[in-house]
Amino acid sequence: MRTKQVNLLITLVAVALFSFSCFCIYRITQTNNRLINCRNHILEFKENMLHLRNKTEKNSQEMMKVLNRMKYEITKKENLSGNLVAQKADILNKNETVSNTFEDLKFFFPHLRKEGRIYPDVIIGKGKTGVSFALGISTVNRGNYSYLKQTLTSVVSRMTLSQEKDSIVIVLVADSNEDYLHSVVKMITKKFKRQVRSGSLEVISIPAFLYSSMLNAKHLAEASQKLASWRIKQVLDFCILMLYAQPKAKYYLQLEDDIIAKEMYFTKITDFVGNISSNNWFFIEFSMLGFIGKLFRSEDLTQFVRFFLMFYKEKPVDWLLNDIFQVKVCDTGEDLGDCMKRKKQIRIRYKPSLFRHVGIHSSFPGKEQYEKKV
Numbered sequence: 001m002r003t004k005q006v007n008l009l010i011t012l013v014a015v016a017l018f019s020f021s022c023f024c025i026y027r028i029t030q031t032n033n034r035l036i037n038c039r040n041h042i043l044e045f046k047e048n049m050l051h052l053r054n055k056t057e058k059n060s061q062e063m064m065k066v067l068n069r070m071k072y073e074i075t076k077k078e079n080l081s082g083n084l085v086a087q088k089a090d091i092l093n094k095n096e097t098v099s100n101t102f103e104d105l106k107f108f109f110p111h112l113r114k115e116g117r118i119y120p121d122v123i124i125g126k127g128k129t130g131v132s133f134a135l136g137i138s139t140v141n142r143g144n145y146s147y148l149k150q151t152l153t154s155v156v157s158r159m160t161l162s163q164e165k166d167s168i169v170i171v172l173v174a175d176s177n178e179d180y181l182h183s184v185v186k187m188i189t190k191k192f193k194r195q196v197r198s199g200s201l202e203v204i205s206i207p208a209f210l211y212s213s214m215l216n217a218k219h220l221a222e223a224s225q226k227l228a229s230w231r232i233k234q235v236l237d238f239c240i241l242m243l244y245a246q247p248k249a250k251y252y253l254q255l256e257d258d259i260i261a262k263e264m265y266f267t268k269i270t271d272f273v274g275n276i277s278s279n280n281w282f283f284i285e286f287s288m289l290g291f292i293g294k295l296f297r298s299e300d301l302t303q304f305v306r307f308f309l310m311f312y313k314e315k316p317v318d319w320l321l322n323d324i325f326q327v328k329v330c331d332t333g334e335d336l337g338d339c340m341k342r343k344k345q346i347r348i349r350y351k352p353s354l355f356r357h358v359g360i361h362s363s364f365p366g367k368e369q370y371e372k373k374v
Contacts, residue, residue, distance in 0.1 A: 101243050101302060105210070108309045112210065120172070120206055120244050123185055126199030132270075133167040134249035134298070136241040138234075139257035140173075141180035147258035147358060149187055154261040156195055163266050164200050170245055171257075173205040174237040181205055206240060228313075235312040235320070238291065239305045246301045253286075254294045258358055265354040269295065272350055282328070282346040283321075287355045290318045 102118040112118060135155060139148050148171070155169060171188065173181045185203055188196065195201035211233065238254065245252050251273065255261075269286060273295070276284075282300070287293025296304065307324045308317060315323065325347060330339035 101246065102240075104302075104306060104309070105239075108312075109210075115209055118210070120204040120240060123173070123181070123203040123205055124188065124196055125202035125204070128168050128199035128202070129248045131166050131168050131249045133251050133253060133266075134245040135167065135169045135253045135255055136172065136238075136245050137169065137255045137257050138172045138174050138237045138241055139184065140175040141177045148184065149191065150358070151255070151257050151259055151261075152188070152192065152201075154259075155255065156192060156201070158261050158263060159266045163270070164195065165198070167200065167266075168245075168248055169195070169201045170241065170248075171201070171203045172237060172241045172244075173203065174233070174240075176208055204244060206237070210240070211236065231316050232312055235308055235317045238317055239308050239312075242296075242301045242305050246298045249298055252296045252298050252301055254291055254296070255355070256290075256292050256357075259287075259292055260356045260358050262354050262356065268350075268354060276348070278345070280346055281348050282325070284348045284350060286350045287353045288349070289353075289357055290316075291321065292357065293353065293355045294321070 105118055106112045106115075137148075137151065137155075152169070152171070156164070159167065171184065173184050175181065188201065188203060192201050242252060242254075253269070265286075273284070283297075284295040285293060286295060304321075304324065307327070308320050311320055311323070314320075325343050326339075329343050329346065330336075
């Protein structure tokens with residue numbers, strides 16, 4: 001009996017131990033599974049982190065490339081903008097200088113003082129500057145007669161391509177007749193396409209406000225008054241043309257719209273100017289008639305213009321050209337003969353003339369002139 005009880009107890013203990021062992025094994029297995037799952041989660045997390053880091057590094061590299069590209073573009077634009085600003089500032093400075101020169105007109109003409117910026121209207125032009133020669137031609141409507149086309153043809157066609165490149169021809173339409181302005185523009189754009197495209201030929205006009213009503217000869221009754229007004233306006237036309245041309249070239253050659261340039265005229269002018277031994281000349285005459293064929297240094301044009309504006313009501317422009325020598329060269333009380341000797345040294349005359357005058361019908365209405373020898 002006692003033995004059975006002991007065996008039963010042993011069996012119960014054994015069962016209990018087995019159950020506990022199974023429980024322990026189960027818990028350990030469950031724990032191990034959790035540990036394994038945890039480890040797997042950790043490994044997966046680590047893998048995700050590595051993948052994310054690699055992706056981040058790749059994105060960072062891509063972002064750096066984009067940023068560097070943006071930086072390059074910004075720097076490029078800043079440099080370009082800086083250059084444009086510098087160019088614009090340079091242009092503005094040049095225009096400011098030109099504008100300031102035109103401001104001199106306000107001193108002589110009170111009616112202009114209420115105006116803003118004074119500057120001719122540029123009808124055709126590309127802003128060409130930095131050339132050796134500027135050739136100025138003032139033109140007005142002569143009714144049924146016009147010499148401008150043949151004048152321009154002779155002036156332009158008798159230049160070489162290199163000479164054309166190193167010069168600019170400026171046509172000033174000094175007439176309030178809009179139809180005449182349009183006809184000049186149409187003729188030039190059709191006949192002189194290459195010169196217009198290259199900027200070697202420009203057309204400008206004078207704004208109506210520049211001249212007061214007193215200069216309009218149509219409102220004057222007497223012929224003498226009309227002639228005086230015509231001469232006054234001619235002086236002012238030349239002054240405006242000179243001021244416009246001044247910053248464009250080293251030398252300025254004054255022409256008119258009814259002349260013919262002779263063969264090789266431009267080569268002869270450049271050779272003559274280049275071979276002058278003395279630099280102490282005031283202007284050079286390549287024609288003896290009026291104001292035609294007068295060559296000036298552009299740096300001297302301002303003093304010529306100011307002198308003309310002081311006495312524009314008194315004499316024609318070619319007479320004023322003589323008077324300025326008297327003022328510049330001759331001393332008070334000096335012997336006239338001595339003054340004339342010095343005058344010849346600084347007023348140089350080229351012979352024979354390089355221009356032929358062909359305009360029978362003057363720009364002054366009703367006047368005819370038959371002077372051919374210039």
